[in-house]
Amino acid sequence: MATIIYVQPDGREMPTQVRTGSSVMLGAIQASVPGIEAECGGALDCATCHVYVHPDWLARLSPLSDDEDALLDGVAAERRPESRLSCQLNVTDALDGLIVQLPDRQC
Amino acid sequence: MLKQRLVVVGGSYAALNAAAAARDAGFDGTVTMVSQEAVPPYQRPPLSKALLKDQIGVEDLPLKGESFYRDQAIDLLLDRTATALDPVDRQLSLSDGSRLPYDRLVLACGARPRRLEGAADADILYLRDLNDALALRSRLAQAGSLLVLGGGYIGLEVASAAAAMGLQVMLVAGRRRILARCAPAVISDRLEARHRAAGVEIVAGVAVSAEGTRVTLADGRIFGADLIVAGLGAIPNSELASSAGLATGDGIEVDEFGQTSASDIYAVGDCASHVNLWAGERTRLESVQNAVDQARAAGATIAGKRTPYRAAPRFWSDQYDLKLQMVGLSAGAQHHELIATTPTGCSFMHVRDERIIGVTSINDVRTQMWARRSLADRPLPLAEASLPSPPPQAGAGAA
Numbered sequence: 100m101a102t103i104i105y106v107q108p109d110g111r112e113m114p115t116q117v118r119t120g121s122s123v124m125l126g127a128i129q130a131s132v133p134g135i136e137a138e139c140g141g142a143l144d145c146a147t148c149h150v151y152v153h154p155d156w157l158a159r160l161s162p163l164s165d166d167e168d169a170l171l172d173g174v175a176a177e178r179r180p181e182s183r184l185s186c187q188l189n190v191t192d193a194l195d196g197l198i199v200q201l202p203d204r205q206c
Numbered sequence: 207m208l209k210q211r212l213v214v215v216g217g218s219y220a221a222l223n224a225a226a227a228a229r230d231a232g233f234d235g236t237v238t239m240v241s242q243e244a245v246p247p248y249q250r251p252p253l254s255k256a257l258l259k260d261q262i263g264v265e266d267l268p269l270k271g272e273s274f275y276r277d278q279a280i281d282l283l284l285d286r287t288a289t290a291l292d293p294v295d296r297q298l299s300l301s302d303g304s305r306l307p308y309d310r311l312v313l314a315c316g317a318r319p320r321r322l323e324g325a326a327d328a329d330i331l332y333l334r335d336l337n338d339a340l341a342l343r344s345r346l347a348q349a350g351s352l353l354v355l356g357g358g359y360i361g362l363e364v365a366s367a368a369a370a371m372g373l374q375v376m377l378v379a380g381r382r383r384i385l386a387r388c389a390p391a392v393i394s395d396r397l398e399a400r401h402r403a404a405g406v407e408i409v410a411g412v413a414v415s416a417e418g419t420r421v422t423l424a425d426g427r428i429f430g431a432d433l434i435v436a437g438l439g440a441i442p443n444s445e446l447a448s449s450a451g452l453a454t455g456d457g458i459e460v461d462e463f464g465q466t467s468a469s470d471i472y473a474v475g476d477c478a479s480h481v482n483l484w485a486g487e488r489t490r491l492e493s494v495q496n497a498v499d500q501a502r503a504a505g506a507t508i509a510g511k512r513t514p515y516r517a518a519p520r521f522w523s524d525q526y527d528l529k530l531q532m533v534g535l536s537a538g539a540q541h542h543e544l545i546a547t548t549p550t551g552c553s554f555m556h557v558r559d560e561r562i563i564g565v566t567s568i569n570d571v572r573t574q575m576w577a578r579r580s581l582a583d584r585p586l587p588l589a590e591a592s593l594p595s596p597p598p599q600a601g602a603g604a605a
């Protein structure tokens with residue numbers, strides 16, 4: 100398990116235990132953390148599991164693929180340098196403590 | 207004042223999203239979902255892909271965590287069906303013998319697999335729900351060969367998964383080409399070539415009859431396999447509505463708010479037909495996007511926030527290393543034009559009456575995202591389209 104800290108648009112922090120091997124997206128869905136739609140369930144089709152990764156953590160994540168990069172151009176909220184799709188962030192012990200900010204909308 | 211009672215019949219994307227959207231828009235009465243499933247709503251697309259290949263487990267499938275239903279005060283009645291609808295007394299009869307009164311009713315009854323005529327159910331597997339998928343997964347693990355009947359997405363995805371698992375696969379499509387109903391020939395050709403490269407034998411344009419695990423084609427050829435899976439399309443579950451006197455055709459007929467011919471009854475998802483801007487006519491769509499977006503509109507409308515459903519159809523399919531994505535529709539297009547190529551893929555636009563009514567991409571997410579932005583709320587007049595990259599050389603990359 101790793102603790103992922105989901106930060107709501109209003110600043111509320113929701114520290115959540117997520118199974119390693121799962122994704123940051125699935126962790127939010129399973130714990131009913133609001134703010135992530137994930138319409139396609141992680142198939143890299145929809146761009147509705149957008150998060151802003153805390154800058155301290157960016158370099159520790161797996162790199163952006165071309166497909167994720169293209170999908171991020173279609174997110175509903177503003178795209179920023181720290182934007183990622185949470186379905187692509189695999190939870191490992193090394194991500195224990197990861198902070199992700201949720202955008203104000205996903206669609 | 208008595209609390210309003212919203213009842214939703216169904217247990218998948220459409221039912222869940224109608225209930226959740228009503229809550230989101232401020233519906234403060236009771237919300238009850240009646241589902242024939244034994245478990246809360248779960249993801250369906252992986253049932254024909256990652257789940258079959260054991261790449262994900264059942265624990266990854268739920269659409270919402272269990273606390274969601276508690277937090278949103280959505281009462282989930284599992285393992286029962288609605289057996290009758292009385293639209294005058296506003297009451298549902300359930301298979302457990304109980305009666306459920308409502309003020310607003312949402313029918314999200316889904317669709318069921320079309321069965322192969324004359325074949326015994328025991329001999330042929332179909333794929334619709336989790337139980338079907340788990341049964342198929344365990345049978346695939348023991349089979350050496352697979353015969354797939356049907357050249358639609360379900361058939362192709364099962365064929366793709368089985369080929370990747372090392373099975374010998376043959377696919378028989380009743381129509382003259384695979385995906386005849388939902389993709390242009392240029393796309394069918396590409397997918398067919400990929401399936402053949404993976405060793406899948408494809409026979410198109412012949413009817414079949416089945417006996418045991420052997421099928422006979424209309425041209426007399428006989429094939430057998432360890433296992434037969436049929437993906438022959440789906441039939442909307444509209445009987446509850448039609449027997450209650452609601453207007454039905456190919457599905458339960460609704461307006462752009464999801465409202466049926468009875469003003470307090472709505473229908474959404476696979477079981478509903480609506481006049482679709484991209485199709486240019488009444489149509490019934492079977493996709494996650496349609497279920498979610500149509501249900502959201504209906505749910506918000508029920509809560510008093512009238513919301514029309516006008517979102518562009520979106521769809522995806524994963525087969526081997528090919529990622530197919532669509533926006534809009536391709537049926538009804540007068541011509542299809544290549545608008546982009548990538549090292550392993552391409553995008554085609556589908557044009558009707560000087561408007562782009564859809565774009566299909568294979569391994570070309572960038573062009574697809576451009577198309578989804580451009581076609582978000584209406585078919586795009588060609589004159590207004592600024593294509594994302596220079597049109598390719600004539601013939602380059604064409605299928």
